[in-house]
Amino acid sequence: MHFEPNEEQKMLRDTIRQFAESEVAPLVEEHERAGKFPRELIDRMWKELGLGGMLASEPYGIDLDPISYTLVIEELARVWPSLAIIVSVHNSVSVQLINQHGSEEQKAKYLPELTEEWVGAFSLSEPGAGSDAGALRTTAKRDGDFYILNGEKNWVTNGLAANVYVVFAKTDPDAGNRGITAFIVDRDTPGMKVEKPERKLGIK
Ligand SMILES: Cc1cc2nc3c(=O)[nH]c(=O)nc-3n(C[C@H](O)[C@H](O)[C@H](O)COP(=O)(O)OP(=O)(O)OC[C@H]3O[C@@H](n4cnc5c(N)ncnc54)[C@H](O)[C@@H]3O)c2cc1C
Incomplete structure (x- = not known):
């Protein structure tokens, strides 16, 4: 190249x-x-x-x-x-x-x-899932026309400022790494909570 x-x-x-x-x-x-x-x-x-x-x-x-x-x-x-x-x-x-x-x-x-206008973020890592991203524990369960996501994410660059997050969650826990789906989550989704800033070597 x-x-x-x-x-x-x-x-x-x-x-x-x-x-x-x-x-x-x-x-x-x-x-x-x-x-x-x-x-x-x-x-x-x-x-x-x-x-x-x-x-x-x-x-x-x-x-x-x-x-x-x-x-x-x-x-x-x-x-x-x-x-x-x-x-x-x-x-x-x-x-x-x-x-x-x-x-x-x-x-x-x-x-x-x-x-x-908006800022986007990517939310894969969790307190117990970093290099081994397949170990993530956040779940997504279908509820009619919606999915209910439950879990905790960390290390999210742009996390405090983002308007929208691409969030990875397990939709089929029995399917291992193949049972993971990415969701687009709006910041103002009911139940969504953005917490404290992480000190990531100066990275926001
Ligand atoms: C500045 C910064 C920005 C980030 N932004 C984002 C973001 O926007 N979104 C997001 O989802 N994540 C983000 N992350 C998280 C990042 O992707 C994780 O930190 C990374 O995946 C490592 O995970 P961990 O910190 O849990 O370390 P661990 O996975 O616990 O690894 C710790 C150490 O063990 C080693 N190790 C792990 N597994 C093995 C193995 N099987 N064999 C041998 N050695 C192993 C690793 O190489 C490392 O040296 C960010 C991190 C930083 C520092």
Whole structure:
């Protein structure tokens, strides 16, 4: 595979580098000291630069190729590593999962919000299930037209700020790793509780 960026990719890299140096760098210290989530900055990055939909297909996002996407994340990480993780988790394991595996109805409902305004999160890990993700204990039981999810998740990047979470739960405990399903869970779902921030080496 050829990894050398082409002219278009270099232009994108330079645009993001300029944005990161002029608009992001001045915010880092204040936000890190206060442990503050950069909501206003994210809003600008989604609306002005399209960075909320880097891995969503048209008409929802800009569907960047892997090298361009990596260059964007690299340029953000160069100035503010924690911001790069916020943006990468939102795009790669929230937006991209819904874009690739969601139904047309789910895509039409969530992708316009996620690419324009919302922040997404990915919720697989649990206190007793990290590397061995198949050991997760959260269950999802069908109840008419709904599923009732029960369990506890941790280490959720963007957890405090997200509007929507891709949550993994066991739908068929007898089927082992094959009995796990991903659900899109809105933050305001009744019974959903977002608790304390985790201290994850400065990552939000
Ligand atoms: C900054 C940060 C952000 C994160 N963001 C998210 C997120 O957004 N969503 C999410 O779901 N999770 C997230 N995580 C959780 C992350 O995916 C888990 O920390 C990871 O899966 C490891 O799980 P664990 O911490 O429980 O460690 P464990 O699984 O308990 O592993 C501890 C140690 O044991 C080793 N080990 C484990 N099993 C074996 C084995 N079978 N054989 C040999 N060695 C083994 C591991 O390599 C490791 O060194 C995040 C974690 C961090 C640090």
